[in-house]
Amino acid sequence: MDCRTFSAQHVGFVDDVLPGIQIVEMQRHIAECAPCARQDALIRRSLLVFRNMPTIHCSPGFTERVNDSIRALHDAPEPRPASFFTPGGTLAALLAAGIVAVAGFDLLSGSDAPLTHAPVVAMVPAQDEMPVEEALMASHAMLASVSTGIPIWPAALMAEQAQIQLANSAFRLANLTR
Template sequence: MDCRRFRNQHLGFMDNALPDEEISGMRRHLADCADCAARDTSIRRALLIFRNLPAVQPSPNFAARLNSRIRQLNNAEQLASLHRGPSLGSFVAAAAALVAVGFFAVSAFDWDEPSRGLALEPVLATAPAPAAPLVTSTYVTSASAGTPVWSAAMFAEQVPLHFLNADGR
């Protein structure tokens, strides 16, 4: 038997509600474990003190005062329920009114047909002018395909400017 199992079964041990083999195992554990023995002793002493306390006697008019207080709380709860605010029915009525106003607004303004007064004049569009290429075919053909990129960049710095213009001007 371990301490956890002893603590879990301690209530049944004190009430003699466990089987005989469990009770004998609990007694052996009490003899072996000082912590569980101290816990058992303190619980038994607390129960002995509690059982020897005098019984509490309520005052003679305790029942009448208790019933009066319960009635006051019930009355206060009923009054509070009257002032809790709008109910579900009022929210449903407000939603129905909002739907009705929306329906009348749509039918009054006749938003099904487009307005004829707001037509824009047609705009004729032409194709945009082609953009001038950044690199012309003359420049591209002047560099050989086997040249590494960095040497092509060095070569591009030394090329005369007339290679960049397709017209040669």
């Protein structure tokens, strides 16, 4: 017999409900296997302690008190199911309805006319003709204003307009007082 089979049949062995041949096998295993013998002794001692405990007796009137408690549970009013009409829920529903009403009113009262803005004219300042070498090379002001993460291809495409849009290399005197 192996330890796994011993553990599986140990309850029947302790309760003495196994056939005689299996009881003999279990006894032989206990004699041969020290860990299973310790486990058997531990379980038998625990059962002995439990069986030798004094019996528990109910106090006088215990049964009547239990029966009264059970009757009180049957006579108690049914708990109310959860309601969505609590003050907080009602306030939230009214607030949501108000928001929907305001949004609907704005949608209905809006005109269908397209939104038009006053025309804007963009002016490009006149520039002196630069030599070809300078036009191909970026100015220091443009390099300082262009992001370092910008790819080369878009930078090459906008190089001509970038000098106008991103930086002005002309210096001006500034007055810090008004």
